[in-house]
Amino acid sequence: MKINAFINCYSISKTLRFKLAPEYETEKNLLEKGFLDRDELRADDYDLMKKVIDKYHKHFIDKALEGFKFDLLQDYAEAFYSQSADDDGKKLEEIKKKMCKELATCFLKQDEFKLLDKKELVEKLIPDAEFIEDEEKDIAKRFKGFTTYFTGFNENRQNLYAAELKHGTIAFRLIEENLPAFLYNCKKGVKIFEGLDEDVAETLNNELGEILSIGNVKDILNVEYYNKTLTQNGIDVYNQIIGGYTKEDGTKIKGVNEYVNLYNQTHDKKLPSLAKLKKQILSDSYSLSFLPAKFNDDSELLLSLKKFYSMVNEETGLSVEKAIQEMRDVFSHIDDCDLHNVFIDAKFINKVSNDVFGNWSVLIDGINAEYEKLNPFNGKNLDSYEEKRKAFLNKIESYSVDALQAYSGKEEKIADYIQKRAAELCDSVACAYENMSDKVINAREGKVKLYQDDEKTEIIKTFLDAVQEFKKFAEMFCYDGTDGDTTFYGEFANYYGQIAEIIPLYNKCRNYLTKKPYSEDKIKINFDNSQLLDGWDANKEKDYLTVLLLKGNNYYLGILDKNHKNVLIKDVPEKGQGEPCFKKMIYKLLPGPEKMLPKVVFSAKNIGFYNPDREILRIRENGTFKTGDDFNIDDCHRLIDFYKECISKNEDWKTFGFRFKETSEYKNIGQFYNEVKEQGYKISFTDIPESYVKDLVNDGKLYLFRLANKDFSPYSKGKKNLHTMYFEGIFDPENIKEKVYALNGGGELFFRRASLNYDKPTHPKNVPIKNKTYDFRTDNAKKETSTFEYDLIKDKRYTKDQYTLHCPVTLNFKERGIERINDLVRQSLRESDDNYVIGIDRGERNLIYISVIDGKGKIVEQFSMNNLSSGNDVSIDFHKMLETRERERDASRKNWNTIDNIKDLKQGYLSYVVKKICDLVVKYDAIVAMEDLNVGFKHGREKFERQVYQKFEKALVDKMSYIVNKNASPHSDGGLFRAYQLTNKKYNENEKQNGFIFYVRAWNTSKIDPTTGFVNMLPLKYQSKEKSKEFFDKFEDIFYDENKNMFGFTFRYDDFGINIDHKNEWTAYSNGERIITVRNSFGKWEREDRINAGI
Incomplete structure (x- = not known):
């Protein structure tokens, strides 16, 4: 068989999961010592600690950028302003890359940068930082020794500082997003101050004097000013100059854009508005500071709803209620705007088409017709033409309202639809909030929880849906360009940004109000040891505090108390004759020999013991033992002989009983390392008296758990689960020799508290229960009810505390290294x-x-x-x-x-x-x-x-x-x-x-002729007399076949502008065989041909 050649090709890692049943006094002791309480507190603190880490990063970013300046700012501006449609942009891209490196160098120069992804961030930098609150420092202290909780999070945060123009990096925000917007503003600002009265600039200087760090407001039009907008504080100042701000006493100070809006209301020739810069990465979103990670009770949810709608945002001076009203006002005056510069996002075109014209395709048909008018098909390559059309249209991100109106060719006005729909949605939000306020927020608290009250849940949902609908409507008009109508887009982004905060609130409310009666939340438990389950090696037992025990057909996980690390190493009593015992696993591993051998042998601590000569040091330094241009087989063999000698000297490695082949048989160092790896794994067992283990557990020196699943149950029936077979295979005597399955370090323990409490069974014994699958069973298998002779409890697993082990293993530990088998x-x-x-x-x-x-x-x-x-x-x-x-x-x-x-x-x-x-x-x-x-x-x-x-x-x-x-x-x-x-x-x-x-x-699978493979891709739809003549002229031959009594059409697909990746030349006939498929008496499909079925 072919498949027999594909056995044990490569290794695979799997994580096996087992429930854990506490034995003897284990649960009593671990509860008394408070392990679970400390781990639960750590789990609760995890999200809080991430916020503290982000607070440190934000401070670090501001500190690093405070005195930083882009040296290439003027060069970028010149390239930016001079680029044209024909420019390939290479010069600008080169400058961007250099600016990225400038920025990265700025961060690298900071002393603490190299510690931001290390344990020192939590254990030293944050506790020592003056700007971190005492409560936040207390949280950090609780993670001392447990900083691996944040390994993935810290890696993610390191990506912020990458010298790459990728979303989520500081470089992208400053160079790719904010800098172009700033330079556009510089151009537009010149026109603004030329159009506004001179005294407006003076007024701006006077009113914004409290926040301006410059002599004149017009200085923001200077390219070099951008270096002052790199920190969040600098961005805030710049945005306040543009959009104004509200003082603590409630006084509103106007910004540049507000004076522009006032000007545009009284002048036919409009002035452009300035775009605000995006916030620095990780900067606060004030408006959602009141929203918890998740709602724990009704009062939290109701308070968040009220604050979301009514609380004024310090940045905008608006509440969501006011933002919706202001946006309604913008939509109601859309006729006063230049509709050539009010845009609708391309992804909403079909929705607008259906809402306004009652047909999904009106607008897209008009757009395609316009494309064909401007780019007529030359009749040569239809596939290429369609691809170019698709590519061109896909690049268009938005269409102006004027353009869409023209494409429609209809009398119904899109602007009328916008005004009417915005008013309807705004009224819907106001009514929904008033109803929710009366019947839910301000109503007397009832005995029934909100998630059990369908009526109140529906009222809350109605309000959130109304805001969500308004947000979706407004989203259609979001536009990042610089040519948007100033009247329409003046404050649009601020209004929309605040309304869009509905998304996290909506999700958290839905999750709370639809939650199950039980909780699936679990926490990681550590027994106050950050290295718990990191490995199984006998030499590391005192560090990992983890042992595996066997007794009969059962497996046990033992966790050593950190104050009694040696109880299963020293002072273990001899077993008495016939005394029942646990078998303790003695696990030995030489991990990653390609790294471990040189690490041990050439370390400063051991180099004197292993005593490599000058020749060996030369080989290692020059790398001549490695496969490559400098590879020397003799040097490779010398190093292998040296390693063999070192292995024989190492008392710990002697336990593996290595048996190597002759050195001359190795073709490269990798073959030797593989041989070390295959033999550098060993499992054996030693007896530990059961009475001694029990005493250790009862004295709180050992915590013992039995691995549990249905296969380990004495009542188990049927075949075992594969994961159980893999685990048992590890300890099979044959596997200990052959090493197919291996136990890995890196396991984890989890705990889930009981969240259901039943005082009686949900399904009493001997009472019929309706089968859930009754309606879906075939007639011969219909069974309406089932009856059991024992009580059943729904979701029983949530009625008890549960401990779980996640145990990584390797399948095919000794593999052949064939990872790709296609060839x-x-x-x-x-x-x-x-x-x-x-x-x-x-x-x-x-x-x-x-x-x-x-x-x-x-x-x-x-x-x-x-x-x-x-x-x-x-x-x-x-x-x-x-x-x-x-x-x-x-x-x-x-x-x-x-x-x-x-x-x-x-x-x-x-x-x-x-x-x-x-x-x-x-x-x-x-x-x-x-x-x-x-x-x-x-x-x-x-x-x-x-x-x-x-x-x-x-x-x-x-x-x-x-x-x-x-x-x-x-x-x-x-x-x-x-x-x-x-x-x-x-x-x-x-x-x-x-x-x-x-x-x-998969294309055209329903159109393929199973006999010849032909697919009809010819454009057969009649368009006009001229088009029909062009169509028939493309055939190489049209003839009558007397033998077949049919007309034949010989053609090449590429003559019709159709490119296909298989057969191009065909002869099709006017009549052919119609293939009818029927089942035979055995229920299998057969093919039956019928002649003279016209095509």
């Missing part, structure tokens, strides 16, 4: 005479349809995966079940009812289908062919819960990367120790082949 698969297919193909079709009527075809094209098996059958022949219409659950879930989303989780249902379906396909692959030694549906297709369909195709594809790839047959002998092909690996190690969604999976182009 090997194709070679095996060429060498095989009979290749089977499993075709997988994915559609609407059939979630998954499977066909197995032999090498001659004969269908061997075919079936739909809509109906799933279990071992007792119960068949369930899964397609119908998913469809029903989707409708229920969609209704729940819209009505904010508690949303039932469909995830487990989909996951169960995927597991069943994937296993079925893998069984067929092994049964027929077959490859898999499936449609290459592009990413857009899969992502676009995710709004339908039934469309699980992307997850299916990923699940199939993952499963085929390690196929184990539970029924096979462990050491047979496909068994536990010889798993098939039929996909590449790394999954790439864009690949056309992934090992045994091949992706077939």
Whole structure:
């Protein structure tokens, strides 16, 4: 079989999960010592500590940029102002790159920069910082020794300082976003101050004197002034000059734009407005400072709703209520604006078209017609023409209202729609808030929680939906350009920005009001040891404080108390004759020998002991042992001999019993390192008396947990879960020799508190329960109720505290290093005479349809995966079940009812289908062919819960990367120790082949002639007499075939401007065979040809 050549190709890491059951006095002792309380406090503090870290970063950014100046600012401005449509922009790009390096150098020069992603940030910099509050320093102290909590977060924050123009970096904000806006403002500012009366500048100077750090307001038009706007304080000053600000006594001080608006109201020739700069990265959003990470009770939610709508934002001087009213006023006066410079975002074109004209395609048809008018098709290459049209239109981000009105060719006015719709939405928000204020916010608090009160939940939802609708409407007009109408866009961004804060509030309210009656929240537990479970090596037991014990068929995790680290190393009593014992795992690992050997051997501490001679030092320094241009096989062999000698000297490494081949047999140093790795893993066991372990636990010196899952239960029936088999395989005597499965460090412990309390069973014994799947079972499997002889409790797992272990393991520890198998698969297919193909079709009527075809094209098996059958022949219409659950879930989303989780249902379906396909692959030694549906297709369909195709594809790839047959002998092909690996190690969604999976182009699959492969792509629609003549002139030959009694048309697709990547030349006939497919008596499809079916 082909698949037999793809066994143990590469290693895979898996994380196995087990429940933990506390043994003896474990739970009592850990509660008394307060481990859980401290870890819960640390979990609560985690989000707060991230805010403290961000506070430090913001201070660091401001401090670093305070005296910094871009040296290339004038060069950038000259290149920026001189660029043209024909300019390739290379000069400007080069200047940008240099400015990025300037900025990065500025940060690197700061003494503390190198510590921002180290433990010292939390343990030293933050506690020593004067601007950090005492309460914040106390939070930091609680993370001393536990700074690894923030490893990922710190890595993310380091990206802020990257010398790259990527979203989220400081360089992008200052160079790519704010600098162009500032330079546009410089140009526009000249026109503004030329148009405004001279005394306006004097008034601005006087009124803004409190915040101006310059002599004259006109100085903001100087390019060099940009260096004063790099910090958040500098940005605030600049934006206040532009937009004004409100003093503490409530007095409103006008900014430049407000004087521009006053001018434009009385003059026909309008002045442009200035754009505000975006905030520095990580700067505060004042308006949401009142919003907690999540709502813990009703009062928090109601207070947040009230503050959101009514509280005045210090930055804008407006509340959301006022912002909506002001925006309504802007929309109501849209007729006074220059509609050539009021823009609608391109992604809303179809919505506007339908809302205004009652047809989704009016506007896009008009836009396409205009494109064709300006860029007529030359008749040569239709595909190329369509691609250029698509590319051109995709670049257009927005259209002016005037342009859209012209494209429509209709009498209905878009401006009238805007005025009317804005007024309706504004009134809707006001009414909804008044109703919520009366019936919810100011109503007497009831005994029922809000999330249990459907009426009040609906009132809250109505208000939030109303604001959300207004926000979505306003979003259509968001525009970043500099040519927007000043009357319309003067304060538009401020109004919209404040209204857009509805998004986090909406999500938090929905989450609180639709939450389950139980909590799935869990915390990581550490037993006051930041290194807990980092590894298992016996030498590190005193650091990791973790041991693994076995007794009978049970496995136990032991956590040593940090004050009693040696209790399982020293003073362990001898076992008595026949005394029951635990077996303690003695784990030894030489990790990453390519790093560990040189680290140990050449360290300052050990170099005298291992005593390398000058020749060895030369080889190491020059790197002549490495594969490359300077590689020297003799030097490589000398270093290997030296390492062998060192290994024999190291008492710890002697325990592995290394047996190496002759040095001359190694072709490179990597082969030697692999051999060290394969032998540098060892597990053995020593007996620990059970009575001694029990005493340790009861005395609080050891915390003991039994690993638990359904397979470890004495009442377990059926085959074990694969993850259980992997774990048990680690300790199998054969595995200890062969090392297929290996235990890894890096595990984690979690704790989830009980959140449900039942005083009686939800389903008493001997009382019939309606089957949830009754409506979806096939007629032969209908069973309305089930009766059990024992009590059932709904969601029982949430009625008790739960401890969980996440345990990483390696599958195929000794692997062959073959990570990409595509070439090997194709070679095996060429060498095989009979290749089977499993075709997988994915559609609407059939979630998954499977066909197995032999090498001659004969269908061997075919079936739909809509109906799933279990071992007792119960068949369930899964397609119908998913469809029903989707409708229920969609209704729940819209009505904010508690949303039932469909995830487990989909996951169960995927597991069943994937296993079925893998069984067929092994049964027929077959490859898999499936449609290459592009990413857009899969992502676009995710709004339908039934469309699980992307997850299916990923699940199939993952499963085929390690196929184990539970029924096979462990050491047979496909068994536990010889798993098939039929996909590449790394999954790439864009690949056309992934090992045994091949992706077939999905286009026109319903139009392909199965006999010849022909697809009709000719443009047959009648347009005009001239177009028809052009069409027929492109055929190479049109003739009558007397033998076939048909007309023939010979042509080349490229003559019609159609490029295809397979056969180009065809002869099509006026009549042909109509293919009718029918099922035979065995239920399989056959093909039956019918003559004279006209085309």
